[in-house]
Amino acid sequence: EVQLVESGGGLVQPGGSLRLSCAASGFSFSDHYMDWVRQAPGKGLEWVGRIRHKASSYTTEYAASVKGRFTISRDDSKNSLSLQMNSLKTEDTAVYYCARVVQNTPRVDYWGQGTLITVSS
Amino acid sequence: DIQLTQSPSFLSASIGDRVTITCRASQGISSFLAWYQQKPGKAPKLLIYDASTLQSGVPSRFSGSGSGTEFTLTISSLQPEDFGTYYCQQLNHYPLTFGGGTKVEI
Helix, strand or coil, X not given: CCEEEEECCEEEXXXXXXXXXEEEECCCHHHCCEEEEEECCCCCEEEXXXXXXXXXXXXXXXXXXXXXXXXXXXXXXXXXXXXXXXXXXXXXXXXXXXXXXXXXCCCEEEECCXXXXXXXX | CCCEEEECCEEECCCCCCEEEEEEECCCCXXXXXXXXXXXXXXXXXXXXXXXXXXXCCCCXXXXXXXXXEEEEEECCCCHHHCEEEEEEECCCCCCEECCCEEEEC
């Protein structure tokens, strides 16, 4: 069974940093691109970014709203995905989901349950 | 960035109704469009990909159509469990983008 479990959420002050993790199981993690998607309270979904697999040199893509502040990385040996968030703003407050990209396609099929980040003083 | 405009943003319908949601892209995206259903407090669930392909396990009352800039999601006979918010997502150009959502109330 595919499982994605996010952790690391919490309260952080504006300008601060936080690192989210996503533990993957039930599939060959190293073979898949992975996404982060977020959802501000009561709002719609916003794609945050994507990391490709080793065969694609672990290259990344980001939304303009987070580019230069957020960094996606992965550790295939630990089946783990990370999102390093720096220079956090109040508008980064959201539930953050990690999601698995279907092999050889651009779409996502499995999502984690999400972790809440609150950026507030 | 490609903008996706969903309409309507809210709809109220009855059991058995045929429901149609539209997603318009600001530029052509071929058939690289997916539809998701999200229920309160839950992660989104993939319904349709490549504009018209039903994800495994999704009931056949859901269907998708369109290409280029105009797409539709249709629920042929609305069921009680179909309440929630529906989102389209374009997968043709980075950054990937979502529509604003359509909340379906039974």
